[in-house]
Amino acid sequence: MGCAILLLLTSVLAGPAGAGEDKPFYKMAEPEIAAALRTLHDPSPLVGKVSERFVGTPYHLGPLGEGEKGDFDRDPLMRFDAVDCTTFVEEVLALALEPEPERAKQTLQKIRYKDGVVRYASRNHFPEADWIPNNEAAGYLEDITRVVAGDDVRVSSKVIDKAAWYLHKTTADLQGVGKLSAEEKVELVGRLRQETKGLSPQAVAVPYLPIEFLPDYAARIPAGTVVSFVRENSPAIPVLISHQGLVVEKNGVKLLRHASATDGKVSDVPLLEYAYRYFNAKWRLLGLNLQALRRPSR
Secondary structure (H helix, E strand, C coil), rough: CCCCHHHHHHHHHHHCCCCEECCHHHHCCHHHHHHHHHHHCCCCCHHHHHHHHHCCCCCCCCCCCCCCCHHHHHHHHHHCCCCCCCHHHHHHHHHHHHCHHHHHHHHHHHHHHHHHHHCHHHHHCCHHHHHHHHHHHCCCCCCCCCHHHHHHCCCEEEECCCCHHCCCCHHHHHHHCCCCHHHHHHHHHHHHHHHCCCCCEEEEEEEEEEEEHHHHHHHHHCCEEEEEEECCCCCCCCCCEEEEEEEEECCCCCEEEEEEECCCCEEEEEEEHHHCCCCCCCCCCCEEEEECCCCCCC
């Protein structure tokens, strides 16, 4: 939630200057009550507390799958002994929303899969084409990039060819199917290609806070924000977003808490320091997309 919204909610929720108490509902119009309730039910403050318990967790690419009954990836539906950048964010969000493990697992499935349908082809594989828009539609995320950066926001666009991505899958991409014969593995890959060959190319547009403006706006990024690192469109690379993490705050400093392949674990690094490591990268980092965790209406 950006500074502008915080100022708005302060004026909505506070009584007259010096009153020292929140404005009661009976003195508020319905839109004011709705804004107040969103604040009261905001799960974002829990993101820092929950994610703190993940610090030091070993990094492992692709640790989650569709479970024992999955076709192409039989890794666990939920685990806490290993994470990658996206599964770390997903598990933190689910646990911030649901304190009871079984309900958190159900919520995790809704975050990881379109409409909560647990199938490899329904998984939110592409951050910009699946993960962000599907979770916005489900009510779990709200884009706050423009709230934070206003008119300085830019948009990166790309056409995502999912069918081509699935077409390049091989038996080496199968997970947890070691007991199957080579022929059965080849058959599985063939089924996956057949199932996804009809997918049409998908145009995506991702708003981002340009990296050159990050020093001006870092202080306005709320703790608990989901941050996705947006790169320039490269024809050789199927995505725009290369990494995801969470913004936390310690001693007034905004940090990126993320599952780092470089560190081999979940770790904290100053947000500005991390972003500027890639300022002159060959695959140019354009900026940051910012998402706030929301609690969907049931």
